[in-house]
Amino acid sequence: MIKDNQKTFNRFHGILDLIALFIAYSLSYVIRFIMFKPDKGFLPWSTMLHYFIYLVPVYSLIYYCCNLYAPKRSKGHKTEFINIVKSNIIGIIYFILVLWIFKKEVNVSRSFISIFFISNTVIMFLYRITLVRILHAIRAHGFNLKHILIVGYSRTAEGYITRIQANPQWGYHVLGILDDTKKEGDMYKNIKVLGNTDKLTALLEKNDIDEIAITLSISEYSKLENLVAACEKSGVHTLFIPDYNNIIPTKPYIEDLGGLPIINIRRVPLSNTFNKTIKRCIDIFGALVALTIFSIPMLVVAIAIKTTSKGPLIYSQVRIGLHNKEFKMYKFRSMEIQPESVEKKAWTTLNDPRVTPIGKFIRKTSIDELPQLFNVLKGEMSLIGPRPERPYFVEKFKEEIPRYMIKHQVRPGLTGWAQVNGYRGDTSIRKRIDHDLYYIENWTLGLDIKILFLTFFKGFINKNAY
Structure with missing residues (x-):
């Protein structure tokens, strides 16, 4: 299952991140203490390595909290870069705290930490972009695929299928469509209608499905509660892709009003x-x-x-x-x-x-x-x-x-x-x-x-x- 693959990949990713962290830390030491030898405040590598040990577990936690291990199939490089910068800012604050606790060479930390921040950000971003491109190439050749079942035929379903097929590097494979208004065997871009929505429970029990995408037309939303309940019961990850593009042509956002979700039709940052x-x-x-x-x-x-x-x-x-x-x-x-x-x-x-x-x-x-x-x-x-x-x-x-x-x-x-x-x-x-x-x-x-x-x-x- 793709979920097990994701867990394995995250562990591998975590190890690579720590290797990148060590490389950036070592490179920063070389630049600060060897290439530009200070007149005073020199710290031996053994001392700096001692500080590094305190960074490893906390940086791993920071990377996790900053969504660096979330699935990236359709995420852009900009989002990844922002998360890397954010995680490194938090990490540097922690590193300064460590140096302050040990009361060691605060004057040295200013230059070393600046170099470390820049080098770790650059190294992490470059290696992660390289890794993403390798994964895209693998998925484009039919490996490491996420198998998706679409429930509901609509304009949204057509748009979803079109985007998936236009981006094979995302690694999505559509198994078929369930819909109550189409005949079994009907096709859209070589994706077959497998039957009506009553077959959902049976397919969930028999097939190796990684994800359900509910793309009902807005006129069929009365079925949504039962379909979501069936998906939740099976434990399969479920997406709901609303059919409101002709009604709400922008990016809405949801806010909480005492437990009641409110959909704002338009996001206007200057209303803040x-x-x-x-x-x-x-x-x-x-x-x-x-x-x-x-x-x-x-x-x-x-x-x-x-x-x-x-x-x-x-x-x-x-x-x-x-x-x-x-x-x-x-x-x-x-x-x-x-x-x-x-x-x-x-x-x-x-x-x-x-x-x-x-x-x-x-x-x-x-x-x-x-x-x-x-x-x-x-x-x-x-x-x-x-x-x-x-x-x-x-x-x-x-x-x-x-x-x-x-x-x-x-x-x-x-x-x-x-x-x-x-x-x-x-x-x-x-x-x-x-x-x-x-x-x-x-x-x-x-x-x-x-x-x-x-x-x-x-x-x-x-x-x-x-």
Whole structure:
């Protein structure tokens, strides 16, 4: 059975991890005490080996707690790397504690531990990636397979089978499908329908099944309780793959409400108070720094606008922001004065006669957006987020584009994921919304930094700004 194979593999994996730990520890000693001989604080190998003995059992426990021995058939390298870094951070904290208890060479530990942390992380990641690739090759040739029975024919079942067959390195083998709406012998991509769901108990008793995947269509969920009970009774590992892709097109998450599981249809990291506070503090600091840096260019642009055309210096336009609230967004005026009834419904087009000579330049270089730093300070906008739209177009797009209004769950931004990917000005609204939703659901400080970095290199010059 695959479960027994997994246990054996985990033991083997654990031994390899300890070998890698010893290699990293030894390499760190060579680098710290032999290649770069210290003037003082030298520790002999025998002493350092004594400390290593205290690391072995605790590191093994840390690796286990950090999910480094969980099945990895379909896991990505990124998840593995994060778990390795996390385990090594915890391990280093423990190592420092050991040195402190023994009160030995704290000054040496700073450099040695830094080298040890880096070398152990790199060695573990490289050897584990190599091992994963070897296992993928073995599974792709039909060995070490996990045998799966699918219960319920649906769009989800088709998607599950398609992904498994497209990734033979995962090592999954589908034995067949049980379903009450299909005829026995029907096929999907060479996977046969073995009969109706009443056969489940008999197949569980007779076959060497490693896993059951329940993929009922949403109209058949009344059968779910009995099917799960039958699977649990057999002791076979059971997966439930819900058929809600057309209803919930994103990655939902579950939270506990006094023992009652609640499915949140959409994950919005910026709904978290801590995340919101951190982002707001960065917005205020960033806006103040930007205003200081760009104060002279803004002054030059202001003089150029006032001397080349009639009208106000700053142009304000009503936009829809956080929680669908209206606010006035500021820009340097780049167009001739026009009636509000015309302006609020019109896009700027190529060679638009309304654009002033200086306006063409500041629109192309996004300099006209700089007054929005004051919107950021007021809390109406963020440095990074989905671009806000005018009320007329919000009403229009929310009827035409699914999920359009989700963008108003976060503050709009001066720049965003859609903008650095080229979706600015007269470009696809649907593509823009797809990128906005990706940002909303996958927000991290790292993503904000990446967008800010990309904005400096390719976000300011807008080829779609007319």
